[in-house]
Amino acid sequence: MRAKRVIIDTGPIVAFLNKTDKYHNWAITQFSQLNPPFLTCESVFSEVCFLLRHTDSGVQNAVKLLERELIQIPFKLETEIGIIISLLTKYKNIPISLADACLVRMSEQIADSTICTLDSDFKIYRKEKRKVIPVIMPENF
Numbered sequence: 832m833r834a835k836r837v838i839i840d841t842g843p844i845v846a847f848l849n850k851t852d853k854y855h856n857w858a859i860t861q862f863s864q865l866n867p868p869f870l871t872c873e874s875v876f877s878e879v880c881f882l883l884r885h886t887d888s889g890v891q892n893a894v895k896l897l898e899r900e901l902i903q904i905p906f907k908l909e910t911e912i913g914i915i916i917s918l919l920t921k922y923k924n925i926p927i928s929l930a931d932a933c934l935v936r937m938s939e940q941i942a943d944s945t946i947c948t949l950d951s952d953f954k955i956y957r958k959e960k961r962k963v964i965p966v967i968m969p970e971n972f
Contacts (some may be wrong), residue, residue, distance in 0.1 A: 835945045839869040839902065839936050841878040841930060842949030848883060848892050854949055861947055869900050869947070870934050870937065871908035874930035911936050925952055
C-alpha cells in the first residue's frame with residue numbers, strides 16, 4: 832500500500848521548530864513517523880516565517896527545511912485563484928485564511944493525501960464540496 836502524501840499546515844511546522852511550543856513533542860513525533868517530503872503552499876510558509884521571526888534561528892531553520900527538501904511547495908496560487916476565491920467565499924463565516932483555502936485545494940489535487948494541522952477548522956472544511964478531509968491532529972482537538 833502506498834503511503835499517504837502529507838500536506839502540512841503552519842502549526843505543526845512552527846511547533847516542530849519552536850521548542851517552547853505546547854505541541855512541540857507532538858510535532859516531533861509526527862515528523863519522525865510520517866514520510867517526507869511534506870507538501871505545503873507559500874501562504875503557509877509565509878505564516879511560519881512570521882510566527883518564528885522572534886525565535887532563535889526560527890526563520891533560518893524553516894528555510895532549511897525547504898533547502899533539504901523535507902518540505903516542498905508545489906502549489907501555484909495563480910493557477911487556482913478561481914477555486915480559492917470560491918473557498919474563501921464559502922467559508923467566510925469561519926473565517927478561512929488564504930493558507931487554509933490553499934491547503935483545502937491541495938487536498939483535492941493530491942490523491943490519498945492527509946493534512947497535518949493544529950487547526951480544528953479542518954474538521955469543518957470539505958474537499959470536492961462534501962468529502963471529509965483526512966487530517967492528522969492531536970487527539971484533544
